[in-house]
Amino acid sequence: MENEKVKSSRRKFLKSAATLAGATIGYTWLKSSQFLLYGAEPEDKTLPWYGIVIDIEKCIGCGSCAKACKLENDVPKEPFFFRNWVEQYTVKNDGSVIIVSPNGGMDGFEQTVPDAETFKSFFVPKMCNHCAKSPCIQVCPVGATYDSPEGVVLVDEKYCIGCRYCVQACPYGCRFIHPVKKVANKCTLCYHRLKKNLAPACMEVCPTGARMYGNLRDKHSELVKFLKEHTTQVLRPHLNTGSKLYYNALSSEVR
Amino acid sequence: MKFYIPPQLTRLAIAFAIFISLFLVLRHFLVPDTFGEYGHYRGASLIDNALPEIHYAGQQACFDCHQDIEDLKKQDVHNDIHCETCHGPGQKHVLSGEAADILKPTGREFCGRCHSTNAAKQISAVFQIDLKKHNVNRNCLECHNPHQPWKMKK
Amino acid sequence: MEPHHYQHLYDILTHAQGYIFPNEIDLQWGILIVVYPFITGLVAGAFILASLERVFKVKVLKPTYQIALLTALSFLLVATMPLISHLSQPQRAYEILITPHSTSAMAIFGFVYLWYLMVVLLLEIWFDYRPSMVVWSNEKKGVMRLVYRILTLGVNDVSPRALKWDRKLGYIITVVGIPSAFILHGYVGFIFGSIKANPWWSTPLMPIIFLFSAMVSGIALVMLVYMIISYFRKTVIDLNVLDTIGKYLFFVLILDFTLEGLDQIQRIYEAEESFEIIKLLVSGKLYLTLFVAQGLVGTLIPLITLAFLQFYKHKIKVRKSMYLIVSILVLIGVYSMRWNVVIGGQLFSKSFSGFTSFKLGLIGLDGSLMAAFWLILPIGILTFLLWLLPPWKMVPEEE
Numbered sequence: 001m002e003n004e005k006v007k008s009s010r011r012k013f014l015k016s017a018a019t020l021a022g023a024t025i026g027y028t029w030l031k032s033s034q035f036l037l038y039g040a041e042p043e044d045k046t047l048p049w050y051g052i053v054i055d056i057e058k059c060i061g062c063g064s065c066a067k068a069c070k071l072e073n074d075v076p077k078e079p080f081f082f083r084n085w086v087e088q089y090t091v092k093n094d095g096s097v098i099i100v101s102p103n104g105g106m107d108g109f110e111q112t113v114p115d116a117e118t119f120k121s122f123f124v125p126k127m128c129n130h131c132a133k134s135p136c137i138q139v140c141p142v143g144a145t146y147d148s149p150e151g152v153v154l155v156d157e158k159y160c161i162g163c164r165y166c167v168q169a170c171p172y173g174c175r176f177i178h179p180v181k182k183v184a185n186k187c188t189l190c191y192h193r194l195k196k197n198l199a200p201a202c203m204e205v206c207p208t209g210a211r212m213y214g215n216l217r218d219k220h221s222e223l224v225k226f227l228k229e230h231t232t233q234v235l236r237p238h239l240n241t242g243s244k245l246y247y248n249a250l251s252s253e254v255r
Numbered sequence: 256m257k258f259y260i261p262p263q264l265t266r267l268a269i270a271f272a273i274f275i276s277l278f279l280v281l282r283h284f285l286v287p288d289t290f291g292e293y294g295h296y297r298g299a300s301l302i303d304n305a306l307p308e309i310h311y312a313g314q315q316a317c318f319d320c321h322q323d324i325e326d327l328k329k330q331d332v333h334n335d336i337h338c339e340t341c342h343g344p345g346q347k348h349v350l351s352g353e354a355a356d357i358l359k360p361t362g363r364e365f366c367g368r369c370h371s372t373n374a375a376k377q378i379s380a381v382f383q384i385d386l387k388k389h390n391v392n393r394n395c396l397e398c399h400n401p402h403q404p405w406k407m408k409k
Numbered sequence: 410m411e412p413h414h415y416q417h418l419y420d421i422l423t424h425a426q427g428y429i430f431p432n433e434i435d436l437q438w439g440i441l442i443v444v445y446p447f448i449t450g451l452v453a454g455a456f457i458l459a460s461l462e463r464v465f466k467v468k469v470l471k472p473t474y475q476i477a478l479l480t481a482l483s484f485l486l487v488a489t490m491p492l493i494s495h496l497s498q499p500q501r502a503y504e505i506l507i508t509p510h511s512t513s514a515m516a517i518f519g520f521v522y523l524w525y526l527m528v529v530l531l532l533e534i535w536f537d538y539r540p541s542m543v544v545w546s547n548e549k550k551g552v553m554r555l556v557y558r559i560l561t562l563g564v565n566d567v568s569p570r571a572l573k574w575d576r577k578l579g580y581i582i583t584v585v586g587i588p589s590a591f592i593l594h595g596y597v598g599f600i601f602g603s604i605k606a607n608p609w610w611s612t613p614l615m616p617i618i619f620l621f622s623a624m625v626s627g628i629a630l631v632m633l634v635y636m637i638i639s640y641f642r643k644t645v646i647d648l649n650v651l652d653t654i655g656k657y658l659f660f661v662l663i664l665d666f667t668l669e670g671l672d673q674i675q676r677i678y679e680a681e682e683s684f685e686i687i688k689l690l691v692s693g694k695l696y697l698t699l700f701v702a703q704g705l706v707g708t709l710i711p712l713i714t715l716a717f718l719q720f721y722k723h724k725i726k727v728r729k730s731m732y733l734i735v736s737i738l739v740l741i742g743v744y745s746m747r748w749n750v751v752i753g754g755q756l757f758s759k760s761f762s763g764f765t766s767f768k769l770g771l772i773g774l775d776g777s778l779m780a781a782f783w784l785i786l787p788i789g790i791l792t793f794l795l796w797l798l799p800p801w802k803m804v805p806e807e808e
Binding site: 020046078080081082087095098099101102122125126135137138139140141143144159160161162163164165167168169170171172173174175176177179182183239255 | 427428434438493502504512514516519603693726761
Binding site for chain 1: 277287289293294295296297299301303304305306308309310313314335336337339340343344367368369371372373374375376377379380381407
């Protein structure tokens with residue numbers, strides 16, 4: 001009799017414990033689809049959620065952005081380290097595509113293909129896409145790169161172990177290993193300027209207003225208005241990186 | 256009947272217990288304080304990333320002193336171009352007020368970065384000239400005031 | 410390092426072809442990352458061969474059982490070293506264990522590695538050697554006596570019951586060990602295969618291909634080590650052992666070759682956006698290492714030789730030397746495969762419009778001397794382990 005009671009209460013306990021454990025595991029599993037697939041979620045709704053627009057039609061390839069970026073962020077001046085660079089695409093009449101980016105476009109461009117052979121030509125400024133499902137954050141083994149609450153992909157220079165996995169994982173070639181600091185380095189959307197209510201250096205100096213940043217969550221922001229009125233595209237949409245850098249008038253040759 | 260536990264197992268269990276607890280103790284001391292505050296990263300890193308000094312001061316800082324230039328620019332097409340696009344990073348100059356701390360670019364090459372012809376530049380985006388043909392031996396600033404490019408100097 | 414490194418980069422810049430993203434001139438993963446999956450593969454392969462003997466009771470392979478286990482252990486002990494020495498902040502390597510990022514293949518590898526080392530390999534060897542170590546500790550004097558004492562963890566019970574448990578637990582560990590070995594090397598493949606930005610790496614077959622090439626290299630290594638040990642100990646090589654290992658090597662090599670072939674056929678037929686650049690890559694910069702070293706020297710020649718050996722029974726001496734050559738060729742082939750994956754995957758730009766180039770340095774942390782060091786060190790460790798735990802002096806098991 002006594003024994004039965006103990007047994008049944010024990011069974012009850014085990015049952016509820018199992019349910020509890022199961023529910024916890026199930027909940028965490030459901031909640032964290034982040035377990036294998038990394039996806040940033042804007043949690044604090046009071047903060048902005050930054051997006052970027054680059055209007056290819058307006059870019060004149062002056063390279064001011066690339067230059068300002070290096071000066072503002074103390075990026076080594078050697079032509080192997082760029083947070084921000086400009087490419088010139090030239091589609092020739094025979095269909096071949098010539099891409100150049102001398103010194104990241106920092107000193108402007110000289111036309112390399114004569115007009116007679118040119119089918120079309122355009123500049124493409126490149127920078128970190130600040131992906132919402134960014135492959136670089138996904139692969140970082142230690143949590144040294146992360147999405148800030150504002151959706152800016154940042155690097156923790158004091159924590160990065162320099163394994164270079166993030167450099168491999170970025171499909172856009174936006175990361176490099178800083179030759180002096182010996183850690184991963186990349187565009188921060190001038191996080192230090194944003195925090196002082198200043199525009200990122202590249203946007204500050206762009207003479208034609210080809211670059212724009214803004215709050216994607218604010219439906220009345222200039223950025224969202226632009227996105228509504230134009231057909232924009234991200235780079236490599238099939239890779240599903242959740243890129244938040246939208247290009248206007250992006251041609252299909254661009255990768 | 257007494258259950259037989261092989262001595263190997265007990266000894267190994269002890270060894271593993273020591274190893275795992277040692278790991279947990281070490282982990283406790285090694286994980287940075289702010290790690291996990293907002294996500295899987297060091298929360299304090301957000302502050303680190305906001306710390307660097309700015310080099311570009313922003314247009315408003317320029318106009319705080321150079322009201323006259325602001326007025327000049329307003330009347331012409333360079334109005335939308337911020338000062339530091341041509342003059343370079345200005346924060347040092349803002350703090351010191353020294354003329355030596357700001358760039359005053361001259362020369363055809365500099366203007367040409369925007370205004371030289373290139374098939375990739377849209378006509379609507381920028382006015383372009385062929386540097387090899389347009390008043391070859393003269394400096395742009397001899398005729399144009401960069402703050403008011405269409406108001407020709409005599 | 411800076412000016413020298415810059416000079417190196419300027420040099421590379423003149424060798425770049427087509428358009429590459431500016432940050433891509435600096436090639437990130439050098440020869441150490443080639444060595445790392447090679448070593449890990451040897452571990453997994455050697456272990457799987459040992460497990461074959463134990464789980465499937467292939468009595469012929471008995472002489473290689475301990476050799477395979479000790480080989481696996483000596484290489485596993487070094488496996489992480491090329492990785493750590495390649496980090497630009499090696500002093501922070503511990504972070505990978507204290508704050509592992511759950512979405513990172515690399516972070517989880519730390520735990521897979523620890524599991525494999527502590528729970529699988531060390532335990533299996535311990536259970537296997539414990540009875541012998543107890544006997545040795547009683548025979549020896551002085552320091553060695555103490556060493557063996559410590560190695561037994563003070564478990565001196567050699568009663569039949571305890572010995573029975575050694576065998577039983579060892580068997581369980583072996584059974585657990587096989588999937589662990591599969592996971593260990595599958596995981597290494599996943600580190601590359603999961604990078605969607607890189608079309609040369611990103612294929613679901615990558616973990617499987619890595620696994621089979623690992624088995625190929627591990628089996629070949631054990632065969633080689635067995636022959637070398639016999640040579641130094643001046644004992645007769647048991648041809649049955651070589652024939653059996655050779656048979657396994659033959660079958661696994663066929664599987665490996667088929668899988669890699671299927672992967673390439675799939676890639677060629679689908680001909681996705683990256684196809685043109687990859688076609689240029691394999692017919693240009695990778696031609697020697699892919700078609701000649703990996704395909705011809707490392708796969709086809711051994712495959713034909715092994716097939717021959719299945720049917721024709723040459724003279725003993727000829728067969729021995731053929732096995733010797735095959736095992737070396739296979740190791741070269743698998744090493745080239747690692748090279749083709751790791752270096753090949755970084756030679757073409759992610760813009761799919763150009764190539765950077767790779768210049769292997771001799772000295773420095775990322776040079777070939779360093780790589781050679783990490784490849785030779787395990788052989789030193791193996792020699793030491795064979796001296797400490799000689800398989801040929803073990804107390805015979807009584808059934």
